[in-house]
């Protein structure tokens with residue numbers, strides 16, 4: 001594949017847009033669903049919890065999230081206008097019932113008041129965080145005391161073999177993510193790495209190692 005094509009894949013993963021973006025949103029949701037479900041399940045949601053997700057893509061997994069407990073409220077934040085629109089469309093019933101709320105933000109300042117959420121999660125976004133320490137402290141700020149944040153990402157050793165990650169991506173190993181977390185006020189309560197077989201963005205089947213870190217305020 002040419003360098004320009006690889007760069008285009010990286011840009012779409014970072015910020016889905018245009019005609020290709022809808023396709024990319026569908027493909028991401030499908031390929032990453034196991035990571036997303038794993039992140040959701042690690043939050044151990046209780047009835048009436050208010051949940052925040054950063055970088056939901058097309059949010060095809062929100063129905064699964066609502067199956068985890070009664071009377072949940074889901075808030076999704078995106079930087080991509082296209083994913084924001086797609087997520088609202090796919091989840092239009094939850095939106096009209098005021099169970100799901102979607103917003104755009106700048107990727108740095110979380111547009112919510114302090115201590116609003118019981119649980120927060122994000123999957124496959126850390127590679128694109130512009131100011132990781134600041135975003136982590138924003139996540140801490142909007143989480144209730146004793147609330148959990150689940151951070152899920154594919155491991156650097158796996159990601160660096162994919163040709164498009166040379167563009168746009170900041171890759172993380174478990175150790176590097178833990179170093180970042182140590183600079184915050186969060187406690188790490190659980191870390192798990194597992195492998196799964198997935199189709200890569202360039203078509204071939206690959207063994208992917210991914211990590212989930214559960215943090216507590």
Ligand SMILES: C[S@@+](CC[C@H](N)C(=O)[O-])C[C@H]1O[C@@H](n2cnc3c(N)ncnc32)[C@H](O)[C@@H]1O
Nearest residue numbers: 014015028032054055056057080107123124128
């Ligand atoms: C690789 S996709 C992952 C989507 C979905 N979470 C998944 O795992 O399939 C990254 C998504 O995060 C969004 N994004 C990038 N940087 C972000 C940030 N700082 N905060 C929130 N979302 C971000 C992008 O617009 C894109 O939709």
